[in-house]
Amino acid sequence: MKAALASLMLALGSLLAAAPSSAQVGPSPAEAAKYTGLHAAAQRGDAEAIRKLAASHANLEARDGNGRTPLHVATFARQREAIRALAQAGAKLDPLENDRYDAVTIASVANDEETLALLLSLGASAKQVTSRYDGTALIAAAHLGHAGVVRQLIKAGAPLDHVNNLHWTAVIESVVLGDGGPRHQDTLKALLDAGASQQLKDRQGNTPLQLARSRGYMEMAKLLEKAGAR
Template structure:
């Protein structure tokens, strides 16, 4: 194997652990052991949540993994709890121990409804998150969550952010995707929004070259239609 191919393979294997496997949702045991706002957020127990908020419980309290009640409510898709916590002053952009925020948690889960709510409440789509110095947009592009990608683009997510693997969202939609319809739709959304098709990976490969290497004909056509020539 050529050296650059080995580097690429190792980087791809590492990145395949992100972002889905890198996120750590509360386990069943943790959820059972939760007390206070974390417990109410996990269950969507609105009377308990309201009582605790009225008693000035810390809405940004952390569990053993650095998750706030908002993180827990996002993992559990508890929309009413998310709304109540936000109205009580919870930090919508807090990062847990692996540097994930609620927006990225919802993006990885392909949870468009929760993502929409978080963005409406004022959460940012622009944060640098995860141990890979990525963004919610990169995470969603990796997974082919095209609806999430469109939401994040509309919310001002940085189109050309480069993570510490030297990949953009557009590049990840190719190198970590399967070339199927959802990854194609993701690539198309990024191209239409103006994401760069000239930025390269660490080895100097352009998105067009990467799509050709992987045999993703539809993606090659999209990139060429957008103006990519090499």
Template sequence: MKHWNLVFTLAAALACATTAQAQVPPTAAETAAYQGLHAAAAWGDMPTLNKLIAAKGDLNARDAYGRTPLHVATYARQAEAIRALAKAGAGLDLLENDRYDAVTIAAVADDEATLRVLLQLGASAKQVTSRYEGTALIAAAHLGHDGVVRQLIAAGAPLDHVNNLHWTALIESIVLGNGGPRHQATLQALLRAGASQTLTDRQGNTPLQLARQRGFSEMVRMLETAGAR
């Protein structure tokens, strides 16, 4: 049992580290080198952005990493730029090279304000994103971003999507979390929304079994109260 717990912990830690490294925001050097719409979006330079939009600039132009001006504005938390780009017809749900969309970028950043803007503009919370074939909800649950999780649930994010690690958002809130208050709040939000308590990981472990293996007593209590087995 000790050997299995060690293997489980190391595997979860590796997956967590890998996932955290997968999203690549523009570096300072990249941002400084941007021109046109990318530069205006990054800096929130609205006069220049509006001029370029009026001049029919390519709203969905890509940088070397596949980021559009909207992706860049999302990373930079430039809400006004996001609104202007969206109003002009920029794609809200496009994926960059690692298959992240703006909604997932905001979700991973725990940026509730920018996420709210994107969702209000019509961006989808339902897309399959990232090299892990996951969703913004899974990414947010993994990180314990409970406010983001609640927004995504309200926006219709798929509760029981299974990524290519064979984990759901509910499972990730346990196996990649720290068992602390924000991951507990994340788990509670998912349970209240009706996320499955019976879907298992690749080894057949239920969420309740996984919480017990990790020693997350409060999560165990929450799952048992919700009727998990």
């Protein structure tokens, strides 16, 4: 029975490990080729065109077929000057597209620290509930082992102990959806150093320490033990 449950959990973990990247859908080449106006300027990073279009009262919050604003498009494309121009023109920094991702979460999942830093400096929030899992950018980054992104989000005030609809926190996701290796160890350390709870349990009543031990992630278990986990 225990073996079957372990196999089920591993299968679930593998499925969910692919979820953020597959759920976040950037514009395809064919879709981008059809863009006009601000979406086209955002995709190619044309800050001057953005300023001119904004001055002529183009809709800064226009949506494409997947609910992406020009800001989402610029973030997917890593067009930082376009992001800056959109923000200066008054574009909203925190809208959600159809899959419920904001620009901060898009940059976080992409491990795009430079774009994330720009968004946060412009006033984008690290605190939003995003994605179909009712998670946060911090949870998504912890899941993927993006330790530098995690540290940026923590500094920006991301909620350390938000619980998503899978009943997982960033600490738990760094364990159950990680590989136990250096990136996820560094991610877990960043969370623990910031004061994230190591006592919150998953839906089955398992603590992060129990989850780390059950997976054989002994370095992560040591980090949790050092932080006072039980």
